[in-house]
Amino acid sequence: MEVMVKEHGINSFKFFMAYKGSLMVTDGLLLEGLQKCKSLGALAMVHAENGDAVAEGQQRMIDLGITGPEGHALSRPPVLEGEATSRAIRLAKFVNTPLYVVHVMSTDAMEEIAKAKREGQRVIGEPVVSGLVLDDSWLWDPDFATASKYVMSPSIREAGHNKALQAALSSGISQLVATDHCTFNSTQKAFGSDNFRKIPNGVNGIEERMHIIWDSMVENGTSTSNQLKPTMLQQR
Template sequence: MCILKMESLLLCSLISTFLMMYVSLMPQGSMSCQAALIPIHTWRWNSWVQRRLMTSSVVRLLHYQGGLQCTLILYYRLMGVYLLVLKPIHVKLKSLVWIMVSIWQSQNGMMMLLEIWISWLRREVHAENGDGVAEGQRRMIELGIMGPEGHALSRPPLLEGEATARAIRLAAFVNTPLYVVHVMSIDALEEIAQARKSGQRVIGEPVVSGLVLDESKLWDPDFITAAKYVMSPPIRKSGHDKALQGALSSGILQLVGTDHCTFNSAQKAMGIHDFRKIPNGVNGIEERMHLVWDLMVETGQISASDFVRITSTACAQIFNIYPRKGAILTGSDADIIILNPNSSFQINAESHHSRTDTNVYEGKRGKGKIEVTISRGRIVWENGELKVEPGTGRYVPMPPFSYLFDGIDKMDSAYYSSLHAPVQRMIKTVES
């Protein structure tokens, strides 16, 4: 259990009360939500300021037909959801506290849920320029582009690159490591590479879909086929995938995620007349290890040891659970997979284990199949059979401040000593 400072609990209470007061007064489908939210980010919490210890308030508005339309500071649309990132505020906590307020609309009016997520480990960012995306969407609608291809066209790589650059510079300003999730484009990759070359601590995480796929399927004439590839940032044109693979093999990008977020074809069909309403997300958690081995090891781009690093060891180190995870050592959890490099696999929606009728890797074949999975010393997967019982999982706490934070305080001290300020000055008075 994380223990929060009293100021943080007070902040949560104030925001919750404030939003409830305003939301309870809003009629169904009201457009006054923007006005109701603005005072939150304009409040003055400057008395709480401590450099580099940031808190951000995030308001997440679920958007349905005839629902809410809001714009404030930065936002992006994901899974039919608007995320509104309010002005960062600073508190006396060595952690990020995200105040997430989920507001949705029902037939009975407005409902609200206040969630508090304490991220003790890292500063992470989904990098897209929300204002730019909104403008891109407006342009597509004006051109009559309403299908899934409009999603990619409204969120070009340059918006991902711009947002990545901005996040990197803000992280440098407050002297904190930065974790950039689902890096999808050359534009974002180049910003990360430049930052790392200069010595800044930036972690870049590509995802399987960005490494393996290209955007061509978004132009498929069948809506359901095209819609299943909608995710944010979008899957890019051919060429971006090769660049991401090269960056992963050379160490510019450090690990591979999935951004696993699946929807069935009926859910994707919510946006059949408007790409902005297509729930964002693709599968990948079940396919990641097989596809990365086939794509990166079988082609000679990385070694088997590199495969372990980008899928396991680096993840455990960055998330500060190494060597409990990410290693085969005395005292580690004995989480092991046995991968047969000579065994073949084929991916399809009929045989996968996600409860969805679509798979963005449909029909893909390759070499390198996991045949046995061992969790904490027990065989949990063998011969295509899952051998676990409900309740056998264990929560793994992630302590704060991984190796990425080593030396941060020394860097701060060096910065302060270089300021040569404040300057002591003699104030002369003029006698009348």
């Protein structure tokens, strides 16, 4: 990390609390990473979901015979995003270093960020456009090709979370809308046609972002044109 910061100018590092068996870090590794970021003056970023619990939820769905895209949402409910967000915030507080929570998708996670900010902790919350304007009904479409397009992690939530995230963005609880752009074509998504766990996770986050945010927030009065400024729209 030191070489990347000092020689290549990289000043942020992302830690995955999800994806057990591949990308997921343990609490010990996350703590070590937070400490290293602090010593280097780098910003720690977290994908906040409880990876152990998600793996358990996925197996529950398979045991119930739920193999379609809806199983993706059912296996990783908002409470698991809220728990991981809370844990990451508290570890960052313990280390006394800023924290950036990427793709905040639920009220559960947003409320943890709001609480930390009220207490003076340096926490940045980042919603993405899919979480701000969509709901999980798309994942229940009977056509796999359609439903699989909306598989991302954390999952797109049930109706209501999107409006709460919009309100948090308008009020300053969340600071910006980033991309989390990670697209796959229909052939790639079809890898999980018989098992939602194999569907590549990711959606488009760049091309339509600005006008969707404008149409869904500025046009309906949730936000203002002055609030929709370049600093709100970041590419990551």
